[in-house]
Structure formats: structure tokens, C-alpha cells
Amino acid sequence: MDAIKIREATINDLPHIVKLMADDTIGRQREIYTAPLEQCYIDAFNKIRDDKNNILLVACDDEKVVGSLQITFTQYLSHKGSVRATIENVHVAESRRNLGIGTRLMKYAVNLAKEKNCSIVQLTSNKIRKDAHRFYERIGFRATHEGMKLSLE
Amino acid sequence: MDAIKIREATINDLPHIVKLMADDTIGRQREIYTAPLEQCYIDAFNKIRDDKNNILLVACDDEKVVGSLQITFTQYLSHKGSVRATIENVHVAESRRNLGIGTRLMKYAVNLAKEKNCSIVQLTSNKIRKDAHRFYERIGFRATHEGMKLSLE
Numbered sequence: 001m002d003a004i005k006i007r008e009a010t011i012n013d014l015p016h017i018v019k020l021m022a023d024d025t026i027g028r029q030r031e032i033y034t035a036p037l038e039q040c041y042i043d044a045f046n047k048i049r050d051d052k053n054n055i056l057l058v059a060c061d062d063e064k065v066v067g068s069l070q071i072t073f074t075q076y077l078s079h080k081g082s083v084r085a086t087i088e089n090v091h092v093a094e095s096r097r098n099l100g101i102g103t104r105l106m107k108y109a110v111n112l113a114k115e116k117n118c119s120i121v122q123l124t125s126n127k128i129r130k131d132a133h134r135f136y137e138r139i140g141f142r143a144t145h146e147g148m149k150l151s152l153e
Numbered sequence: 154m155d156a157i158k159i160r161e162a163t164i165n166d167l168p169h170i171v172k173l174m175a176d177d178t179i180g181r182q183r184e185i186y187t188a189p190l191e192q193c194y195i196d197a198f199n200k201i202r203d204d205k206n207n208i209l210l211v212a213c214d215d216e217k218v219v220g221s222l223q224i225t226f227t228q229y230l231s232h233k234g235s236v237r238a239t240i241e242n243v244h245v246a247e248s249r250r251n252l253g254i255g256t257r258l259m260k261y262a263v264n265l266a267k268e269k270n271c272s273i274v275q276l277t278s279n280k281i282r283k284d285a286h287r288f289y290e291r292i293g294f295r296a297t298h299e300g301m302k303l304s305l306e
Contacts, residue, residue: 017230018230021230021231027231030231030232030233031231031232031233032233038233040233040234041230041233041234043234044228044229044230044234044235045230045234047228048228048229048230051206051228053204053206054227054228056230070229070230072227074207074225074239074241075197075200075201075204075207076197076201076223076241076242077170077171077174077194077197077198077201077209077223077242078174078180078183078184078241078242079183079184079306080183080184080185080191080193080194081193081194081196081197081198082197086227086239088227088229088231089229089230089231110303110305113305114305118305119304119305119306120302120303120304120305120306121302121303121305122277122300122301122302122303123301124275124277124298124299124300124301125298125299125301126297126298127296127297127298127299133299133301136301137301139303140303141301141302141303142301142302142303143280143299143300143301144279144280144300144301144302145277145278145279145280145299145300145301145302146277146278146280146286146296146298146299146300147275147277147296147297147298147299147300148275148276148277148278148286148289148290148294148295148296148297148298149273149274149275149294149295149297149298150263150273150274150275150292150293150294150295151272151273152263152266152267152271152272152273152274153232153272153273
């Protein structure tokens with residue numbers, strides 16, 4: 001695990017991130033990994049990179065991307081005008097699970113949230129992902145809320 | 154209901170919004186309504202107003218604020234690089250519930266999300282708010298996800 005490094009993603013990591021996203025029970029129904037990548041992913045990456053409230057993180061083993069997540073900081077009025085951190089799109093390569101990579105990524109993200117004085121770190125996880133819920137509970141998250149979605153597609 | 158107008162909040166609405174937030178089962182444990190308002194709410198309001206990805210809406214009956222919510226637009230890589238809308242801090246004055254004000258507010262927010270080509274509108278709602286879940290389901294939301302929180306306070 002010492003070789004694992006967490007850092008902000010660059011455009012060179014993007015194909016690896018999209019591959020991780022597409023190589024997933026739910027992701028394979030909605031993502032497309034091609035070489036070269038579809039332009040929609042490149043446009044999205046550039047918008048995320050240019051927004052100070054959004055950070056894409058990758059976990060790398062040497063130079064190989066083995067995990068990723070996105071963290072978003074949002075100013076709210078609630079909790080006396082606090083900022084919250086929302087984590088989305090958490091992925092670890094299937095062949096590299098249960099090795100602590102997800103924990104390292106999440107702890108890095110939680111530390112970023114602490115540095116920004118966030119009141120809460122939050123995420124939603126599909127109810128079919130029971131393993132993921134146990135993982136998040138192990139690192140301190142509590143499933144106190146219903147995560148409700150309305151698809152517009 | 155014809156008198157109800159939905160519009161973007163101004164600083165003059167802020168005391169009314171904070172009062173709505175504080176006058177709530179969960180909100181009264183964490184918000185403070187004072188006249189004049191605590192500076193933390195004014196600072197938060199200004200940051201939300203200055204961020205193009207965040208909009209605070211109010212429902213008004215004539216000039217009286219009777220409901221509010223915040224909508225946030227976030228660029229993600231997932232769903233082929235789509236933008237999602239997240240709704241938070243939905244409040245309707247206790248004396249004005251079950252009159253369709255929440256539905257009007259939510260529909261207005263969903264229309265904003267459609268205009269911005271969002272793939273999904275999402276929210277989390279505390280598991281104790283059973284009435285709220287039924288309300289969101291009636292307007293098309295599905296509780297497909299666990300909403301997990303880690304408090305940093």
C-alpha cells in the first residue's frame with residue numbers, strides 16, 4: 001500500500017478514470033469507454049478542473065490509476081451557513097478492491113473537507129451496493145437519509 | 154394558490170428563510186433566528202448569490218415568504234459527462250403545508266434543471282421525514298439510494 005499515492009487528476013488520467021467508471025455493475029449501463037475518449041468526457045473534465053468547488057482525485061499505484069472520486073464543496077445556509085462536501089463517483093479497480101485503496105481515497109477527501117471547515121461530508125450510494133454501504137459505515141458514515149433521484153433522461 | 158409566486162431570493166428574504174429553517178423539527182436543533190440575523194447567514198447568502206451554480210428560491214404569497222429551497226448544479230464525469238441538480242433545504246411554513254406550495258417550488262426547480270440539461274435531480278431527506286418522502290415520491294422521485302453523512306462538527 002505504500003506505493004499508493006492520492007493526487008488531483010490531470011487530463012492524462014481521464015481515460016483511466018472513464019475505464020474505471022465503465023467497468024462497474026451500474027456504470028456499464030451508462031458510460032462508454034473508447035480510445036480516443038468521447039468528447040463529452042473531455043468537456044466535462046475541463047469544466048470540473050476549472051471549478052474551484054470541484055476536485056477530481058485519483059489513487060495511483062506507481063503511475064497506474066487504480067481509483068478515483070469527485071468531491072464538491074457547496075455553500076448552504078443551513079448549519080449556520082456552513083459548507084458541505086459531497087463525494088460522488090467513487091471507483092476502485094475491480095482487481096484492486098479490499099486493499100485499502102478506497103479508504104485512502106476517502107480519508108484524503110475527508111481531510112480536504114476538514115481543511116475547508118465543512119460541517120458534513122455526504123454521499124449517496126445505490127441501495128444495491130451493500131458492500132459499499134458497509135465500507136462507508138466502517139469509515140464513519142451513517143445512512144441517516146433517503147437518497148432520492150428523479151431521472152430527466 | 155394563484156397568489157403564490159416563485160422567484161430567486163434576495164437579501165431581504167433572508168430573515169424569512171432563516172426563520173423557516175429554524176421553525177422545523179430538525180432545524181431548531183441547529184439554526185438560530187435572531188433579529189438582526191447572525192452574520193454567518195448573511196455571509197453564506199452572499200456566497201450562494203455570487204455562485205452561478207447555486208440558486209436560492211423562495212415561494213411568496215404576496216410579499217410573504219412561505220417556502221424556500223436551494224438548487225445546486227454540479228458537473229460530473231458520469232452519465233457521459235452530465236450536470237446534475239441537487240436540491241437542499243426545502244422548507245414550507247408549517248401553517249401553509251399541504252396547499253401545493255412545495256410542489257410549486259419543486260416543479261420550478263425541476264424546470265430549471267431541465268433548462269440546464271441536467272441528467273438527474275437529486276436530494277437527500279432525513280429518514281425520520283416520512284411525509285416528505287411520500288411527497289417527493291408523488292412528484293416522481295425514487296428512493297433508490299442510501300443518503301450517507303459524516304458529521305465533522
